Amino acid sequence: MDARTSTTAEADSHxxxxxxxxxxxxGFGDRxxxxxxxLDVYRGEILGFVGTSGGGKSVLTRTILGLVPKRSGxxxxxxxxxxxxxxxxxxxxxxxWGVLFQQGALFSSLTVKQxxxxxxxxxxxxxxxxxxxxxxTKIEMVGLKCDVAEKLPSELSGGMIKRAALARSLALDPExxxxxxxxxxxxxxxxxxxxxxxxxxxxxxxxxxxxVTHDLDSLHTVCxxxxxxxxxxxxxxxxxxxMMAQQHPWLRAYFHGTRARAVQGARR
Amino acid sequence: xxxxxxxxVHSQDDxxxxxxxxxxxxxxxxxxxxxxxxTVSTYAHPKGVEIDLAAVERMDTFGALxxxxxxxxxxxxxxxxxxxxxxxxxxxxIEEMGRTGQExxxxxxRHEAILERFGHETVNVAxxxxxxxxxxxxxxxxxxxxxxxxxxxRFTAMVNQLDRxxxxxxxxxxxxxxxxxxxxxxxGIFNFRRFGADIYVVxxxxxxxxxELGVLIVAIMIAGRSGSAYTAELGSMRMRxxxxxxxxMGFDPVEVLVVPRLLALIIAxxxxxxxxxxxxxxxxxxxxxxxGGITPEVFLNRLKGAIDMDQFNVGMIKAxxxxxxxxxxxxxxxxxxxxxxxxLGAHTTASVVKAIFLVIVMDGVFAMFFAAIDM
Numbered sequence: 050m051d052a053r054t055s056t057t058a059e060a061d062s063h064x065x066x067x068x069x070x071x072x073x074x075x076g077f078g079d080r081x082x083x084x085x086x087x088l089d090v091y092r093g094e095i096l097g098f099v100g101t102s103g104g105g106k107s108v109l110t111r112t113i114l115g116l117v118p119k120r121s122g123x124x125x126x127x128x129x130x131x132x133x134x135x136x137x138x139x140x141x142x143x144x145x146w147g148v149l150f151q152q153g154a155l156f157s158s159l160t161v162k163q164x165x166x167x168x169x170x171x172x173x174x175x176x177x178x179x180x181x182x183x184x185x186t187k188i189e190m191v192g193l194k195c196d197v198a199e200k201l202p203s204e205l206s207g208g209m210i211k212r213a214a215l216a217r218s219l220a221l222d223p224e225x226x227x228x229x230x231x232x233x234x235x236x237x238x239x240x241x242x243x244x245x246x247x248x249x250x251x252x253x254x255x256x257x258x259x260x261v262t263h264d265l266d267s268l269h270t271v272c273x274x275x276x277x278x279x280x281x282x283x284x285x286x287x288x289x290x291x292m293m294a295q296q297h298p299w300l301r302a303y304f305h306g307t308r309a310r311a312v313q314g315a316r317r
Numbered sequence: 318x319x320x321x322x323x324x325x326v327h328s329q330d331d332x333x334x335x336x337x338x339x340x341x342x343x344x345x346x347x348x349x350x351x352x353x354x355x356t357v358s359t360y361a362h363p364k365g366v367e368i369d370l371a372a373v374e375r376m377d378t379f380g381a382l383x384x385x386x387x388x389x390x391x392x393x394x395x396x397x398x399x400x401x402x403x404x405x406x407x408x409x410x411i412e413e414m415g416r417t418g419q420e421x422x423x424x425x426x427r428h429e430a431i432l433e434r435f436g437h438e439t440v441n442v443a444x445x446x447x448x449x450x451x452x453x454x455x456x457x458x459x460x461x462x463x464x465x466x467x468x469x470x471r472f473t474a475m476v477n478q479l480d481r482x483x484x485x486x487x488x489x490x491x492x493x494x495x496x497x498x499x500x501x502x503x504x505g506i507f508n509f510r511r512f513g514a515d516i517y518v519v520x521x522x523x524x525x526x527x528x529e530l531g532v533l534i535v536a537i538m539i540a541g542r543s544g545s546a547y548t549a550e551l552g553s554m555r556m557r558x559x560x561x562x563x564x565x566m567g568f569d570p571v572e573v574l575v576v577p578r579l580l581a582l583i584i585a586x587x588x589x590x591x592x593x594x595x596x597x598x599x600x601x602x603x604x605x606x607x608x609g610g611i612t613p614e615v616f617l618n619r620l621k622g623a624i625d626m627d628q629f630n631v632g633m634i635k636a637x638x639x640x641x642x643x644x645x646x647x648x649x650x651x652x653x654x655x656x657x658x659x660x661l662g663a664h665t666t667a668s669v670v671k672a673i674f675l676v677i678v679m680d681g682v683f684a685m686f687f688a689a690i691d692m
Contacts, residue, residue: 156658157656157657157658157659158657158658158659160426172343173343173344173346173347174347175346175347175350176347176350178350179346179347179350179379179382179383181422182382182386182418183378183379183382185417185418185422186378186382186414186417186418187378189416189417189418190378190413190417195421195422195423196423198422198423199423199424199425199426201656201657202656202657203655203656203657204656219378221343222342222343222377222378222379252409253409253410253413254377254378254410255406
């Protein structure tokens with residue numbers, strides 16, 4: 050692309066939007082959570098999604114995933130409108146994304162290995178040997194030791210559960226990865242490792258990552274782009290520098306508060 | 318080669334050229350695995366191997382893993398395969414695969430053999446009995462503390478539980494006991510009629526319902542309906558560490574959670590037993606009238622002669638004891654739930670099964686007791 054025209058906005062318009070949310074309205078009862086919201090996620094990027102607590106970050110994620118009904122608007126993933134898909138097409142599409150829930154959502158009665166193999170068994174016809182090899186590979190890829198494979202989720206620590214759940218969400222080699230507060234509940238070192246891991250996996254597997262997060266460190270280190278949600282709308286999106294330059298009071302408080310300053314100070 | 322669409326092999330002067338092509342992705346992983354295994358077993362000892370990946374259009378973890386298997390199986394027999402044509406975007410993935418898979422897999426979880434399980438279960442039964450007695454003690458102690466400090470009693474919680482296990486159980490209890498009364502009367506009339514003794518059906522129904530069936534049916538229903546709810550509630554509270562939260566705040570979970578539930582059941586079950594027995598008698602009376610031609614007037618007169626206060630008391634005295642059993646078993650099982658959803662299910666089942674078993678055993682013990690004191 051011509052260097053003179055490569056401002057962020059124009060560069061975006063030339064990239065392929067892998068998730069495209071348009072004019073979405075979601076509400077419960079009288080309360081409107083998402084009010085005519087628009088958002089694009091481009092192929093190969095890590096998008097950090099920030100917003101006030103209870104502001105609808107998780108609701109947007111769940112709406113894209115089809116877990117929350119929307120009142121109006123469209124969600125396009127891989128260029129397909131999710132409302133137009135038949136049941137079969139939809140489940141084929143769902144194989145192409147992976148979701149890491151906030152609490153991991155590992156099946157508590159299955160071992161870690163069985164958890165990872167669950168989507169494989171349901172969707173593919175593989176030999177037991179390959180199933181095991183894949184499970185061990187995924188476990189090692191997320192930075193766990195092979196011996197967790199035979200453990201039950203209740204025998205794991207919080208950080209290990211996150212990693213094991215990440216391994217399960219990566220089981221089918223998805224193209225898009227949804228992460229709901231991946232570093233919450235991890236110690237700073239663990240959180241830093243997790244960020245690193247997401248970056249490595251994203252490069253290794255060519256993932257597109259949609260990450261709901263509150264972790265300023267994650268926003269600084271791994272996110273290519275950040276979108277901020279307030280009052281049911283995306284009020285700003287861009288790189289971390291763009292965010293810092295924003296004048297919106299909530300964004301100023303978020304990116305220039307004491308914690309943000311500490312992060313920046315540490316980075317200098 | 319049968320899998321030529323994914324791997325083609327060309328052999329010349331002991332120099333093997335393995336060319337991959339197509340999509341080495343999860344969809345074709347099964348075929349690719351067979352192709353890899355076939356290639357390796359067919360050409361176990363070549364002099365040199367060259368793996369050409371130029372024609373592989375797409376590759377994911379599955380393809381990369383199988384590529385690694387292909388490479389390693391020759392490496393193990395001392396041949397270093399030459400790799401060429403790997404698209405640069407896959408180098409990171411291939412390197413990652415090379416890094417993993419070095420550790421031996423852990424031993425699989427062992428399943429217990431039948432004798433071993435039998436032994437464990439036997440020990441468990443003994444431990445269960447001890448735990449139950451322990452819990453009875455803890456509950457009584459907690460109630461004692463509440464008696465000493467009546468202000469600490471959670472009255473609102475108890476009323477709430479009373480509403481859930483008592484008031485809201487009324488419709489289903491009335492319906493079931495009514496139907497049982499109907500069936501008893503119909504069967505009684507049908508069989509007694511052969512001896513010309515239809516009228517004795519009133520005696521049978523009266524004694525049976527008031528002494529045994531009323532309280533037993535209601536207790537079993539409540540064990541299934543409310544006992545399971547207690548176990549599931551306390552169990553999920555345990556899974557979410559709510560019980561631990563209570564404990565670290567200085568509260569005794571037994572006092573806060575168990576005592577109100579237990580008292581609610583002890584109050585509700587006798588009331589439900591009374592309602593159930595009456596509804597049973599009503600059902601029996603209606604069927605006797607419609608099916609047996611025994612008018613309500615005759616039915617009531619006969620009933621008055623057949624039963625006395627003792628019959629009624631026997632049923633009612635048993636109710637609170639059965640309630641306490643159901644409540645204690647249900648709460649104990651709830652507090653023993655472990656971390657998994659499966660454990661919650663297992664303990665809820667155990668709660669209902671044990672409660673019903675103990676209720677019936679208790680009924681038998683009471684029958685002997687009342688016979689001994691001529692009631």
